[in-house]
Amino acid sequence: MARTVSAETRQDLLQAVRERYRGSLKEEKLRILNEFVAVTGYHRKHVIRLINARPAATRDRIHRARLAVYDEAVRDALIVLWEASDRVCGKRLKPLLPLLVSALERHGHLTLEATVRARVLSASAATLDRVLRPTRASVSGQRARRRAMPAVQKHVPVRTFAEWDEPLPGDMEADLVSHGGESAAGSFVHTLTLTDVASGWTECVALVVRDGALVVAALEQLRTTMPFPLRGLDTDNGGEFMNETVAAYCSAHAIPCTRSRPYHKNDQAWVEQKNGSVVRRLVGYRRLEGLAAAAALSRLYAASRLFVNFFQPSFKLASKTRVGAKVRKTYHAPETPYARLLACAAVTDEMKDRLRAVAVQLDPLRLLEEIRSVQHHLAALAAGQTTHLARPEGSLDGFLAGLATAWHHGEVRATHRLTPRPMRDWRTRTDPFERVWPCVRAWLEAEPDRVGKELFVRLQGELPGVFPDGQLRTFQRRVREWRHAAARALVFVSPSEDVA
16 A cells, blocks of 8 residues: 655654554554554554554663672682682682682681672682683683604503593502603603592602603602502503513502503593693793702692692593594583592591691692792793792782782793783873872762763763863773772782781
8 A cells, every 4th residue: 555644744643653552452452553554554563563662762761880790809809819729710710719718718818808709609610711801811821742652562451541430549640741841852850740530639750860760769759648549550651661660669569550552642631631731831841950950840749739639620521422423521520639539438537537637737829829939940940040949938928919910911930931021111191180080089989889981971060171072981991990909908918917
């Protein structure tokens, strides 16, 4: 049907019909629709959409900005906890938060308001990753290198990854990590890594050279310190394991030995994972050689074994199924090796009590500070400097104060750090809000929930013509800096307070 009225008339008619249509019964609505379609020529469905649409005044109403649930105080607290956990991912950080917050508060390193503490502990793993994403984006990573497998040794039975089933604590995989840098020439330090398949408990020992006798000495030492007996040893095909010295030791102490298949690194997936997430993460890829480097590595592993096994949750594979070319993996919830041992029925009650006694005494922040200190020493040794490792007294307060801002400087591990670029410490433009900022700060202190745009409009009203609209972003940055400083006061303990 041809349209018989103008566009202005149709709009006036729509406004007149809308209220009558909404308050009518079904029969009356049908009659109104038929008349409106006949007059305007619109499609029936289009008329229904027009009548049911909200008025323009309602659509264009400006709503007050909703305050973020995870504000600056929560973000600053999560940055500190993320740094104190040695920068684990959100899925591993989520189960660690109750233990880590309790430990830091117990040792006087952290004080959280009740609201901030509740939001930190209730945040999901996805929320943790989202809140920490800008922080992580400013830190560069480093990819792991591939290493060649040693020669094949055939006098030890082969065990593949699928043959582990349900091992007891004490069935361990062992591997050697070289610290030769970019050259395999000469003599350099190695790390012997042992990982318990059942719990993920990891032990690392520094070896001055790659030798079977030193492997035996390390095994003898570890058997006295591990919280379970050594029930089995699975190694690769390297000569440091496949030799008469190691074979005789394992035979004399009734320790079954198995080996992986050549060029099948996944057969030793448990220890290979720890080679990257523990050894390389702590030590890096630089060349270390000599007794001084071995002594520094031993001190590093003395602190890291407690930090990793008590405060570093890890994933554990539950099942793996193949559908065509796709492999579907299912994982247990992340847990620390300490928690897995407490939940294991094969571990004696006496050993569990000893583990709990050790856990209560541990200060994760002090362990992390020790790790960072030794990493600086190792970086100096790798650079050819002759230094002495000494921990300054009272350095823990400074270390704690720097956790919230460490991400600004990129990589904090000295063993991974590149040459830093000098930071700019000067302004390129005059601050336009310097003169009025005391007044704005008073407004913020009186009404901290007001958003920056509202305050900027208020400032323009009191000083017309002084601040153009283009300075809104600069003003919002100033407001964000003020909120950041106010949030820090809710999180950190004052450096002057006594720390137990």
